[in-house]
Amino acid sequence: MWHVSPFPVPPALNEKKIIAVLGGGITGLAAAHRLTTLGHRVQVFEQGRLLGGVIRTELAGGWLIEAGPNSFQESALEITALLDELGLDRDRVEASPAARNRYLVRGGRLVPLPMSPPAFLGSPLFSFPAKLRVLAELFFRRRTRPSDLSLGDFMRSHFGRELVDYAIQPFVSGIYAGDPEMLSTRYAFPKLWELDRTHGSLLRGQLARARVNRAQGTPSMAKIISFRRGLQTLPDALAARLPAGSVTLGAQVERITGGGSHWSVTWHDGRLSHTEKFDAVIAALPAAALARLPIGAAGESPLAGLESVVAPPVSTLFLGFRRDQVTHPLDGFGVLVPALEKRAMLGVLFSSTLFPGRAPEGHVALTVMIGGSLQPDLASLPPDQLWAAVRHDLRDLLGVSGEPVFLRHTFWPHAIPQYNLGHGRHLAAMAACEQASPGLFLGGNVRDGIALPDCLRAGLALAEKAAR
Ligand SMILES: Cc1cc2nc3c(=O)[nH]c(=O)nc-3n(C[C@H](O)[C@H](O)[C@H](O)COP(=O)(O)OP(=O)(O)OC[C@H]3O[C@@H](n4cnc5c(N)ncnc54)[C@H](O)[C@@H]3O)c2cc1C
Numbered sequence: 001m002w003h004v005s006p007f008p009v010p011p012a013l014n015e016k017k018i019i020a021v022l023g024g025g026i027t028g029l030a031a032a033h034r035l036t037t038l039g040h041r042v043q044v045f046e047q048g049r050l051l052g053g054v055i056r057t058e059l060a061g062g063w064l065i066e067a068g069p070n071s072f073q074e075s076a077l078e079i080t081a082l083l084d085e086l087g088l089d090r091d092r093v094e095a096s097p098a099a100r101n102r103y104l105v106r107g108g109r110l111v112p113l114p115m116s117p118p119a120f121l122g123s124p125l126f127s128f129p130a131k132l133r134v135l136a137e138l139f140f141r142r143r144t145r146p147s148d149l150s151l152g153d154f155m156r157s158h159f160g161r162e163l164v165d166y167a168i169q170p171f172v173s174g175i176y177a178g179d180p181e182m183l184s185t186r187y188a189f190p191k192l193w194e195l196d197r198t199h200g201s202l203l204r205g206q207l208a209r210a211r212v213n214r215a216q217g218t219p220s221m222a223k224i225i226s227f228r229r230g231l232q233t234l235p236d237a238l239a240a241r242l243p244a245g246s247v248t249l250g251a252q253v254e255r256i257t258g259g260g261s262h263w264s265v266t267w268h269d270g271r272l273s274h275t276e277k278f279d280a281v282i283a284a285l286p287a288a289a290l291a292r293l294p295i296g297a298a299g300e301s302p303l304a305g306l307e308s309v310v311a312p313p314v315s316t317l318f319l320g321f322r323r324d325q326v327t328h329p330l331d332g333f334g335v336l337v338p339a340l341e342k343r344a345m346l347g348v349l350f351s352s353t354l355f356p357g358r359a360p361e362g363h364v365a366l367t368v369m370i371g372g373s374l375q376p377d378l379a380s381l382p383p384d385q386l387w388a389a390v391r392h393d394l395r396d397l398l399g400v401s402g403e404p405v406f407l408r409h410t411f412w413p414h415a416i417p418q419y420n421l422g423h424g425r426h427l428a429a430m431a432a433c434e435q436a437s438p439g440l441f442l443g444g445n446v447r448d449g450i451a452l453p454d455c456l457r458a459g460l461a462l463a464e465k466a467a468r
Pocket residue numbers: 022023024025026027028045046047048052053054055067068069070071072073251252253254284285286289314316412414415416443444445446449450451452453455
């Protein structure tokens with residue numbers, strides 16, 4: 001643990017605020033960075049020994065292992081501007097053009113996801129009636145919806161059952177490790193909810209959006225990116241730009257009290273409790289930590305309801321093979337596996353196709369995801385049993401033979417918060433908590449979106465709000 005007290009404030013900075021940032025994940029670091037560039041002082045409190053939260057890259061023997069997220073979409077100008085600001089343009093790597101192909105499993109075989117209307121019509125992925133059902137969606141009329149709908153019900157009403165079973169469900173596994181019958185369309189997929197409201201048909205809505213993008217010269221597909229030395233580059237770059245002494249590692253925040261511009265943060269270093277004073281507090285913590293956080297003099301936990309946000313367990317198995325152990329060309333992003341196919345894995349990323357430098361010469365790297373909302377028990381198996389559970393899938397689908405020459409296992413007991421039906425009440429609780437506690441700002445992946453670009457933008461926005 002290292003800690004340098006932020007006090008005393010140099011006189012020249014007295015008019016500047018000093019703001020506590022709770023949580024050193026990507027949301028907290030983006031917030032701390034922006035506060036610093038706005039001229040304020042920050043103190044980041046992170047309970048772990050490393051910054052970056054669930055972003056964790058390891059380099060070992062020529063392998064580059066991502067234990068958590070593998071890539072993200074450069075989906076907004078703000079993100080590009082941030083990467084430029086951090087001087088990361090030269091480290092940034094775009095996903096290989098080969099990664100445009102995505103595979104799904106149907107009837108025990110890999111089938112490429114059709115990427116154009118003619119490919120869709122000719123694809124063996126869907127039956128003829130299912131294709132007709134999808135085309136008929138163009139005539140889908142706007143309808144009165146309840147206040148929310150599960151993604152499964154919503155998509156079935158638009159496209160029918162087969163598309164949900166063989167496309168939507170595996171995609172939801174790939175993004176949320178979630179269950180479409182539980183996820184809220186309104187909160188987890190707000191753009192789809194909005195298209196349904198404004199256009200009725202999602203296909204007509206997408207076509208209209210594509211026309212607007214073309215007219216404005218906006219690329220229709222955001223680039224998928226990482227960095228030469230992996231995603232850890234991003235939190236490292238954000239942290240490196242913070243003034244010395246702005247981060248306290250090994251600091252578990254126990255309680256915050258105050259209001260207005262007088263806040264106290266009490267944290268524990270494993271032996272002792274410490275309390276420091278701040279003008280404002282940004283809490284960029286996971287749902288369970290927010291739920292447990294006493295806020296206020298009486299020790300009340302106004303966000304206790306967030307305890308019911310489900311974050312299912314996921315295991316990632318990073319597997320290295322000699323190239324001659326895999327017969328598939330690995331010409332794509334990876335494979336998603338529909339639950340109906342009854343396989344042990346949610347999907348597998350072709351990591352060494354996606355970005356350069358992920359495997360030593362003559363080798364390939366695969367990242368297998370296991371568990372999630374639909375198979376939570378599998379996630380907690382030890383690595384040898386996980387390998388035993390997925391080796392047949394890998395043999396059948398990708399022609400993998402023999403033992404991996406490299407294996408790295410990571411278990412995430414609470415991987416990704418699910419924006420399930422009823423998520424609106426958690427958002428309302430966070431908004432009410434902020435309103436009742438001026439000077440406290442809440443964000444992170446339980447509130448603003450789970451993808452890395454959402455978290456980055458949330459962090460920047462939190463900083464700007466706190467600075468105001
Ligand atoms: C396995 C996995 C794969 C993913 N894949 C992708 C992907 O490919 N692309 C993508 O865009 N997104 C992906 N995501 C989602 C994305 O990575 C996360 O949503 C995002 O990184 C969350 O960032 P955060 O800062 O909000 O939270 P976190 O990363 O969870 O950071 C919160 C921090 O708060 C700290 N903390 C908790 N309690 C306390 C306390 N009391 N006191 C002090 N500190 C505390 C924690 O130690 C942690 O460091 C993935 C997530 C996982 C788990």
